[in-house]
Amino acid sequence: MRRGGLLAFLKRRINPLAADREEKYARLEARVASGVATGDQYNQLGDMKLEKGLREDALELYKQASDQFIEEDLIVKSIAVIKKIVKQFPDDVCITEMYLRLGDLNQRRGMVANAKEAYLVAAQQYQEQGAIREALGVFQRLADLLPENVDLNADLGRMYAKEGMKEEASAQFARTALRLIDQGDLRRARELCLSSLAQRSNNRDALKGLLHIAMAEEDYAEADAYMKRLGDYVADDWELLKSYGDLLLHQGRREEAVEQYRRAAALNPMNQEIEAALRRAGAHGEAELPEEAGVVVPGTPEAAPEADGPVVELDPSVLEEFDPAQLLEEAERPEPTPEEAPPAATAGPAAEPEAEPHTEAETEPPALELEGYAAVFQEDEEATEAVLPQADEALPATAGATEEAVPAAEGEPEPAPDLSPEE
Structure with a gap:
């Protein structure tokens, strides 16, 4: 037996638990060295290194474990490892970065209170180190985490302005102003918009905010001035x-x-606000048209009965030349034209006396004209044929009534009408 194998055998005999840990330690080191270790393996090897007093190696393994857990989408385990780092290495230079990462991970989980606490610690440490811009960056994350806290957001804009960071200050003032507009605080919103323009005179969000305030206050002259200042921004912004x-x-x-x-x-497309604006504009332009022109919209569902026959293709020129006012002229005409006289009156000796009375026939021809127009607009040939025969049936009844009245007055017999069908 080789000496190494003998020593391992003796160790296992004397302290089997310690021997198992040594074997596990060797396996984990080999796994990490191969680059295929899991987050748990990085974490376990870090614990073993820390027990052996190898703090730097343990810290590096903990960082690797946190990164690996994030890749494995095990956010809770990554947070646990970071807390372990903060506890075991409170004075290390990486602690501020760890608090910042802790805040990001808690924000990712939706743990707003924990994220806020971690961000505040990180910002305080950056300030103590004199890294003001880095501290402002942390405050920006905190402000984005708490958008409804307008005081915090406004203070952040003032801090940017104090440090001479004009672009950041202008953007922060404008963002906060838009939130105040949503909350209905137009006075403070106007102040922040003007503060934003003081840092950068062409800030689009600030100008949009002032435009919105002017429109809300119905100051259209001021709104027009801000719209002109927006200039080229308008063409590519649907809100503008x-x-x-x-x-x-x-x-x-x-x-x-x-x-x-x-x-x-x-x-x-499909924006409800724009659709409502289009409807409002259309209703505004057409609301007084029927009253001014005296137009009565004709046509009911019964005016043109539906038919199952083929659809008639109308000549487009006919529709272009058609004037809807013709319907009113036809309806208001006092007497029918000669062409509109009932066809049954042209046959037999009763043709001459039939043309004299107009008491019952005066209202019928205009009604027939309206029904005929409705049938044409339905663009259906059989619908037209369905309307016209009804008129032919109605007219002979009226003519018959007239013919009966005339022979009764003159005492002459009524001639029998010829009802034979024409070929």
């Missing part, structure tokens, strides 16, 4: 296009407003 349309509509420029609404709809 809609606001521009609202402004034009309030100025009475309906057609231009509709054009802006349609451009906004092209950028954001």
Whole structure:
């Protein structure tokens, strides 16, 4: 037996638990060296290194374990390892970074209170180290975590401005102002928008905020001024296009407003706000039309009965030349034209006396004209044929009544009508 094997045998005999740990330690080291270790294996080897007093090696293994757990989507285990690092190595230079990572992971889990606590510790440590910009970066994460805390967000903008970070200050002021607009605090929102423009004069969000405030306060002159300052931003922003349309509509420029609404709809189809604006613009332009022109919309479902026959293709020129006012003219005409006289009156000796009375026939021809137009607009040949025979049946009854009245007055016999069908 070789000497190494003998020593291992003796160790196992004397202290089997210690021997097992040594074997496990060797296996974990080999696993980590191969680069295929799991998060648990990194963590276990780190614990063993820490027991042996190898702190630097243990810290590095803990960091690797945290990274590996994140890759394995085991966020809770990664957080546990980071807490272990913070506890075992409180004075290490990496602790601020660990608090920052702890805040990110808690935010990812939705643990807002834990994330806030970790971010505050990280920001405080950066300030103590004199790393002001890094501290502001942590405060930015904290502000994004708490968007409803407008005081914190506004203070962050002032801190950016104090450090001369104009771009960051302008953006933070504008973001906070838009949140205040959503909350209905227009006074504070205006102040922050102006503060944003003081840092950067062409900040789009700040100008949009001031435009919204002006529209809400119905100060359309000021709104027009801000819209002009937005300039080229309008063409690519559906919200600005809609606001521009609202402004034009309030100025009475309906057609231009509709054009802006349609451009906004092209950028954001199916948006309910844009659809409502289009409907409002359309109703605004057509609301007084029926009253001014005296138009009564004709046609009911009974005006043109449906048919199962083939659909008649109408000549487009006929529809282009058709004027709906003709329906009113036909309905208001006092007497029917000669062409509209009942066809049954042309046969037999009763033709001459039939043309004299008009008491019952005056209202029938206009009704027939309306039904005929309705049938044409249905574009159905059999629908037209269904309407016209009903009129032919109604007219002979009226003519018959007239013919009966005439012979009774003159005392002459009534001639029998010829009812034989024509070929």
